Amino acid sequence: MDVLSQASIIFWQKSFLSDFCVLNNLNILLFLHIMLESYVPILLMMAGAVGFAVVNTIVSKIFGPKKPSSEKMSTYESGVEPYGTAHSKFSVKYYMVTMLFILFDIEIVFMYPWAVTFRSFEGAMLTYALVEMMVFIGLLLIGYFYILRKGSLKWN
């Protein structure tokens, strides 16, 4: 490990221990250094996965036989002559599910920072953090029961 990363680790441990961390240019640079260092292996992993995917997609193009016929290249429809296109209308229910998912998913994202910091609160702040989130979940549940009553989640 080089001197810079060692220094930055010590720095980072100290700044976690101190309550307040002043963000000046040097600190931001050190922070970026640490952060990026832990993401380099992920980038390497992604490169490996892309390589695997590309090689396997190409390999059967090279080694496989190539005898196209109009029957073989047509769309499979259980032996019946395919009619129309598949890109047509489908149930609006799926759009409803997707929209509701986005709403709920965004609300879940708000819970993550709360959950990470929750244990670090003390005394009255802890109760405050708890009550705050209960109010938030309460609002979420009101919306949830509203969509249930409206029948947006009814499948038949």
Add this chain to the structure above:
Amino acid sequence: MWIELLISVIKIATVLTVLLVSVAYAVYAERRVSAFMQNRYGPNRVGYQGLLQSFADVIKLVFKEDIVPVKANKPIHTLAPMISIFVALTTIAVVPFGHTIELFGRIISLQITDVNVGILYILALTSLGVYGITLSGWSSNSKYSLFGGIRSSAQMISYELSMGLSVVGIILITGSLSLQDIVLHQNGWKWNLVLQPLGFIIFLVASFAETNRSPFDLPEAEPELVGGYHTEYSSMKFALFFLAEYANMIVASTVIATLYLGGWQFPYLQSFGLPPMAVSILQVLTFCAKVAFLVFFFIWVRWSLPRFRYDQLMNLGWKVMLPLSILNIIVTAILVSVLK
């Protein structure tokens, strides 16, 4: 600097190789276990007891014709299986398969990388998996594929909600998103399985739905949709979907083991007074044993339970699992603040 990079590359190569070989044997295990459950033999000819069957299948698929239907959207049709396998292989980057090991006077952490947003990374990548399946369904321009793709995307995003919510309970207990921290927190008897029983059940069921495994395998329900989203795929492109499905199953098992079953923790191993090298190796083996058991559990469930009907599936996701996971958060938050 360069030596760190080299260590990373070695770790990545090892993990990818082990993952891909385990995928081959997960396929073999599925075929043998299902055969055992249905009182037949299963593959037992290629190699001793059929142990080389999966490799023979891969070689066969390489020499098969790569058929792309004329009406299909070619670039997306090619891209879709690549997305699926990419997501399945990269998710494992943040999962710790051991604590540390001392080799050649150097302490190496047994994890590809310990990012401080580990859980978010896993959730983000698994939700990208929806693209592979949806795009394959849409681009094939076949009705079976399209319905498989749409069903799958609706199913996966519905269960992603309960999955994301059930993990909040663990974060409340641990106070960190890093998977190594979560494992370190589960020492002794304090596995999250004991502390979060409801969260565990929700996460387990959601993992089955996210990996499109039975009883949630509606995207490829054979009687109605032929092959589902991969109806129009052949040769290695089909194999990539197949590999991705089993890789997802193994990765989901590693994540469940890490989050709820103590990861590499072997209860009270430190008090036995073993040499550090033996401890490290035992921890990795413990992790592998937990993952193997979970993979077997996935297979066991598939050959025991019938498939859901689509309305039952959506009702379970939205009307049972979602309220239960919110209840889990409320109870955990209150208990954490009281017991603190």
